[in-house]
Amino acid sequence: MAKEKQRKNQGSNRQEPQKKILEFNTQPEEEPKERRSHHWVILVPVVVCVILVSAVLIWNKNKQYNDYEVLSKVESSDTTQMSYLPFNGSFIKYSKEGICYLDKSGTAVWVESYKMKQPSVAICDEYIAVADLNGNSVYIFNAGGKVDMIETPYTICNIDVASQGVFAVVLENETENLIKLYDKFGTELVGMRTTIADSGYPLDVALSEDGKKMISSYITIEGIDVTNTIAAYNFGEVGQNETDRLVGGFNNLGDTIVPQVEFLNNDTICAFGDNQFIIYSMKEKPSEKCVINNFQGEIQSIFYNSKYIGVIEKGGEGEDALYQIRCFDTNGNEHFSESLNFSYNNVYATETELIVIGTSESRIYDMQGNLKFSYAFSKEVKNIVPTGTPLKYIIVYDDGTEVVKLKYTEEEES
Numbered sequence: 001m002a003k004e005k006q007r008k009n010q011g012s013n014r015q016e017p018q019k020k021i022l023e024f025n026t027q028p029e030e031e032p033k034e035r036r037s038h039h040w041v042i043l044v045p046v047v048v049c050v051i052l053v054s055a056v057l058i059w060n061k062n063k064q065y066n067d068y069e070v071l072s073k074v075e076s077s078d079t080t081q082m083s084y085l086p087f088n089g090s091f092i093k094y095s096k097e098g099i100c101y102l103d104k105s106g107t108a109v110w111v112e113s114y115k116m117k118q119p120s121v122a123i124c125d126e127y128i129a130v131a132d133l134n135g136n137s138v139y140i141f142n143a144g145g146k147v148d149m150i151e152t153p154y155t156i157c158n159i160d161v162a163s164q165g166v167f168a169v170v171l172e173n174e175t176e177n178l179i180k181l182y183d184k185f186g187t188e189l190v191g192m193r194t195t196i197a198d199s200g201y202p203l204d205v206a207l208s209e210d211g212k213k214m215i216s217s218y219i220t221i222e223g224i225d226v227t228n229t230i231a232a233y234n235f236g237e238v239g240q241n242e243t244d245r246l247v248g249g250f251n252n253l254g255d256t257i258v259p260q261v262e263f264l265n266n267d268t269i270c271a272f273g274d275n276q277f278i279i280y281s282m283k284e285k286p287s288e289k290c291v292i293n294n295f296q297g298e299i300q301s302i303f304y305n306s307k308y309i310g311v312i313e314k315g316g317e318g319e320d321a322l323y324q325i326r327c328f329d330t331n332g333n334e335h336f337s338e339s340l341n342f343s344y345n346n347v348y349a350t351e352t353e354l355i356v357i358g359t360s361e362s363r364i365y366d367m368q369g370n371l372k373f374s375y376a377f378s379k380e381v382k383n384i385v386p387t388g389t390p391l392k393y394i395i396v397y398d399d400g401t402e403v404v405k406l407k408y409t410e411e412e413e414s
Contacts, residue, residue: 065373065406071392074106075400084383084396086350087123088143091385091394094119099130101143104387106394106401110145122161124209127184129161131169140165140184150186154178158204162211170202170216177202179216181235190235192244194218200229203259209266212236213282217258217271228253230261230271230278232286248286253278265306268330272302277309279330290332297324303349308335308367310354312347316340325354327369336369346383355384373406 082093090104098113099121116132123129128141134155140147147165154171161167165184170177179202181190194202200218207214214233219226232248239245256273264270268289269280276293280286297313300323304310308327316324321339329335346357353372354365359380364373383396391406 063408064371065391065408066375066411067407067409068375068393068404069407070402070404072105072403073400074402077399082382082398083121084385085121085123086348086383086385087128088126089386089388091383091396092121092123092128093396094121094130099128099139099141101141101145102401104392104394105403109143110141112139112141112146114139120156120159122159122167124161124207125163127161127163127165127167129159129167131156131159133157138167138169138182140167140186147184148186150182152180157202160205160207162207163209164211166207166211168205168207168214170205179205179214181211181214190245192233196220199231200227203228203257204261206261206263206269208263208282213263213266215261215263215269215271215280215282215286217261219257226255226257227251228256228258228273230258230280230286232269232280232282234284236284238284247284248282250278250280250286250288260302262304264304264309264330268306270304270309270330272309274299277328279309279332289330292328292332296326301344301347303347303354305349305351305367307351308349310335310349312340312344312356325356325365325369327354327367335367338365338369338371350386353386355386357381357384 080095080097082095084091084093087101090102092099092101096116096119098111100111101109103109117135118133120131120133121128126142130139136152136155137149138152139149152169152171154173156169157172158170159167166181168179168181170179176193176195179192180188182188200220203217203219205214205216212235216231218229218231230250231246233239233245234247235245239247256276258271258273260272262270267281267283269282271278276291278291279289281289295311295313297315299311300314301312308329310325310327313324313326316322316339318339320341322343323340325338325340327335342358342361344356344358348355352367354367356363361376362381362384363371366372379397381395382398385394387394393404395402395404
């Protein structure tokens with residue numbers, strides 16, 4: 001608009017030219033045939049390439065794999081009872097004796113020893129927090145190894161970590177609970193006291209990705225009455241004038257007990273109750289978004305990522321179904337549902353896949369519910385970890401790891 005106005009002002013200072021009769025050719029000038037042919041020579045291959053690429057992407061997305069080839073293998077003689085979690089495109093393994101980060105080939109990058117009675121691990125992006133529940137030690141790691149270790153003044157009930165290494169611990173003594181926030185080097189940032197009489201006992205705590213917000217689940221027992229409340233805290237500017245940084249809470253849960261709370265992403269929370277899941281939005285202060293309570297069977301497991309939450313319920317659709325997978329979006333709408341006909345030990349979701357691990361049989365689904373991989377292994381699988389490279393995974397056994405690439409093998413007719 002400014003340029004148009006400037007042009008009009010400039011034109012008004014010029015002498016008006018003599019009027020001329022302009023003749024317009026109403027027939028469009030025909031483009032030379034050579035040029036039109038040249039356009040088609042370029043356009044046709046481009047269109048064909050787009051169609052082919054789209055077809056390949058759709059085919060790969062919907063293709064099911066039933067086999068794999070082993071690209072590399074690393075054996076292990078560690079007989080300690082280990083637990084495994086995905087981390088940084090590979091995985092960590094940990095026990096009461098220590099923790100180890102392994103690269104995509106299954107080779108140890110670093111190893112740290114400790115002594116813990118009950119290690120609890122929280123991971124966010126590049127940081128790992130390991131706390132000794134009912135003990136006093138907390139270790140912070142990243143992909144390069146140990147960042148710091150602190151000893152807390154009271155026993156640890158719970159821990160969570162944010163993407164920059166800030167971590168929260170719930171501590172308890174004989175008369176009260178404390179929630180403390182530390183940076184990755186062990187410097188205390190925030191300290192809050194809660195009493196069981198006033199707030200209840202903290203069941204779980206979760207930090208937002210940026211470490212500026214926290215959600216906590218409290219349980220209160222009065223005689224035979226048990227109630228659960230949700231409290232939200234803001235450690236940024238919004239919460240600086242609030243008592244104990246408390247910016248919101250919910251005590252409308254009825255008889256629901258919430259043993260686990262999670263930030264699905266920086267602004268979305270899920271309270272995983274025993275009979276309902278409650279989604280909250282929290283850009284600065286919390287508000288209830290939706291409730292999911294239309295479960296059809298007993299909940300066996302939960303899974304979640306930044307966009308979806310889900311359950312595995314006992315019983316399923318079909319004669320041979322043992323379980324039913326149900327996935328919901330953060331508006332409470334059912335996204336997909338699939339039956340499982342085998343016993344499983346673990347399930348978790350990445351941003352793009354759902355991985356179900358059985359004692360032998362395991363499956364990988366995409367987040368649209370399409371079956372990507374199904375296989376019955378000859379020995380017990382502890383975990384299956386995506387590497388970030390299409391079709392390549394790390395399969396973890398008790399006695400070692402294999403880096404594999406999924407493939408399809410024609411089944412022989414009997």
